[in-house]
Amino acid sequence: MKPPTLSNRDLTQDAHGHGCFAIDLEGRVQSFNPSIRDALIERGVLYRDTEDVWHLRWSGFDLQRECAAWMAVCDFCSARPVTWTFECRPFSMAGARGGPPFVSPGDWAACATCGELVQQGDRAAVLARMCAQIDQGWPPAMRRDAQRLRRDLAALFWRHYTGCAVPESPHPFGH
Numbered sequence: 001m002k003p004p005t006l007s008n009r010d011l012t013q014d015a016h017g018h019g020c021f022a023i024d025l026e027g028r029v030q031s032f033n034p035s036i037r038d039a040l041i042e043r044g045v046l047y048r049d050t051e052d053v054w055h056l057r058w059s060g061f062d063l064q065r066e067c068a069a070w071m072a073v074c075d076f077c078s079a080r081p082v083t084w085t086f087e088c089r090p091f092s093m094a095g096a097r098g099g100p101p102f103v104s105p106g107d108w109a110a111c112a113t114c115g116e117l118v119q120q121g122d123r124a125a126v127l128a129r130m131c132a133q134i135d136q137g138w139p140p141a142m143r144r145d146a147q148r149l150r151r152d153l154a155a156l157f158w159r160h161y162t163g164c165a166v167p168e169s170p171h172p173f174g175h
Contacts, residue, residue, distance in 0.1 A: 022046055022054035030056055031102075036073065074111035076118075077129040084115030087164040091156050093149075102149070108157065109168075119165055127154045 021031050032040070040046035045057050072082050085107050092103045110118060117125045130150040134143055 022056045024056040025058060035078075072109055074114050075108040076110055076114040076126055078133050079111035079113070081111065082109040083112045083168050084110040084118070085166040085168055086110060086115075086118055087162040087166070088157060089160040089162065091160045093152055093156055102153065104153075104156070104160070108161075115165070115167075118161075123154065123158060127151060130154055 020034055020037050021029055024030050037046060040056070046054060047057070048054050073080050074082060086109075088104065088106060088108050090104060090106050092101050094101055114126060114129055117129070127150065130153070131147055134146045134150070136143070138146065
């Protein structure tokens, strides 16, 4: 049996995305950490419509442009503060169950722990930290999809990582 296909609308409904996925003004799905979700709601930038679909009141999700760099988290495990930037060529990959594609526009931010693991080339430990962030409250099929996506995402990161690591001074504003 073929698994159901998730549309952008499905993915951004509260029942699926828990407010961590939202449709921006250009119709693209943006994803973010729950702590960022809460900050965006407080700022009035993220809202839920009458059908429980989440929306962003801006195009794209550029923390620097929106003067919200303080929201930056590790791209691997979502920890703060960001202490490393890893140069990475842009890439994209298919989403889960027909959902929207994931797009990585370039460099990745990392916390101290993930940064050290990347520098050591410890792919298994990096993937374990990525998978540890999967919400155990999600339905089993969504958790499996999230694990697969993180496995694929980690493999693409390593394939597109240029080998350049830039240390950042730890501070709450990320990079």
